[in-house]
Amino acid sequence: MVKTRFAPSPTGFLHLGGARTCLFSWLYARKSKGKFILRIEDTDRLRSKKEYLEEILESLSWLGIDWDEIFYQSQRLSIYREYAQKLVEEGKAYYREGAVFFKYQFDEVEIDDLIRGKVTFRELPKQEEVIIKSDGTPTYNFACTVDDALMGITHVIRGEDHLSNTPKQILMYKALGVFPPRFAHIPMILSQSGGKMSKREGATSIREYRAGGYLPQAVVNYLLLLGWSPGGNREIISLEEAIQTFELKGVNKNPSTFSQDKFDWLNSQYIKLKPIDELTTLVKEFLEEKKFLPQKVTLDYLRKVVALFKERISKLGDLMDWGYFCFYDDFSYSPDTQDILKRKLSKEVEVLIERLSQIEDFTKENIEKEFRQTAHFLRLKAKDLVHPTRIALTGRKIGPGLFETMEVLGKEKVIERLKRLCHWWEERN
């Protein structure tokens, strides 16, 4: 039976690369109806933090990844010492300077990687390596090998940065008398400027994307697209579908560059796809978390706002920026509106206010009808009245459809804000 694992060390938050590696490993296990285990590599006492561990588990769950078992290396220290001792007794390792060293003996080591094919190492940078540190804890390569062997891992699916560790581990498997598992090395994700992803160039951790208002389905989908293709020119694919079609052989060998633009686009697609009620719930949780929502906002009002923006935002966080006017009155007119506002229309807007206040049922249909008639009456083109009205209501030149916006804001707010624009014009003279 197939058994794969993800082995994060809790020395930092779960980042995109780790999440993708985990995803592929998980996908392979699920597709094969096998087991997927989580192994926390927390042998580095100084750098391992509980908060990181919690965040990693939380992010994985958020992405929709589950696990059948979880192990902590810090609880298995005696096991590693036991096997190291065994190697010493067999003359394959020795004590020195309080540590246990393993001696590499080989001609060449060949790996038959499931993604890259045959990879042959004829040389290693070292002749020997510490396997148990002088403080009694194991080093990475040893703990990893012992655990993968003991836990019965059949497929080690991990990042390409581990490719050069593989020959060492294979040599350790041999020394331990264990048949090595299959290996599959996933290419790295490069930052937009090439090289490793770093915080310098923006968000790297899953939690940051979550905080920015990305949907887990979109994150998973984007990660899937980086290095793998479902084929048939398809791009939108769910985790469930991916389980059906995922193939390790289909994974690309070359590192791929992360694209924020495409990621945002994909997220916007998922937002469009979400049913309005579901999206509203997500938005509510999101904005409450950010402490952005005023107390008085009702779920019903929020649903209307979400409907207004659903088709034009790429992440939930956009709502705090583009949708500010829906929740607060204290916005100012953005600088680029001056070319429109320089044309003073206070008289006309006053007429508009008068007409709008006559509307009993303030729906977008009624508003539009009245609005156009007013413009006609004032001998203005509709857009000459539309633009300043939008600025009065939202502070911006760009936004959702004006009449829908007016309906959402309600008659009172609309009139209040139109009056505010008139005052603004007066003050400017």
Place this chain on the structure above:
RNA sequence: GACCCCAUCGUCUAGCCCGGUUAGGACUCAGGCCUUUCGAGCCUGUAGCGCCGGUUCAAAUCCGGCUGGGGUCGCCA
């Protein structure tokens, strides 16, 4: 520097294994349409097989070299 991996539009990729395609799709970008705006939607377009050889009637596809990019060289993981 040593060892290892990789190479299709600016980016993500399909095609490569089993040579013969107008080299397909997506993001971005540009232009147009819609029209009350737009960062939304619709349509169109620009743009690619890194280079040099070899094999072959024929090479993005097979082989070699070069160049370029990436990874690893801790008593970190």
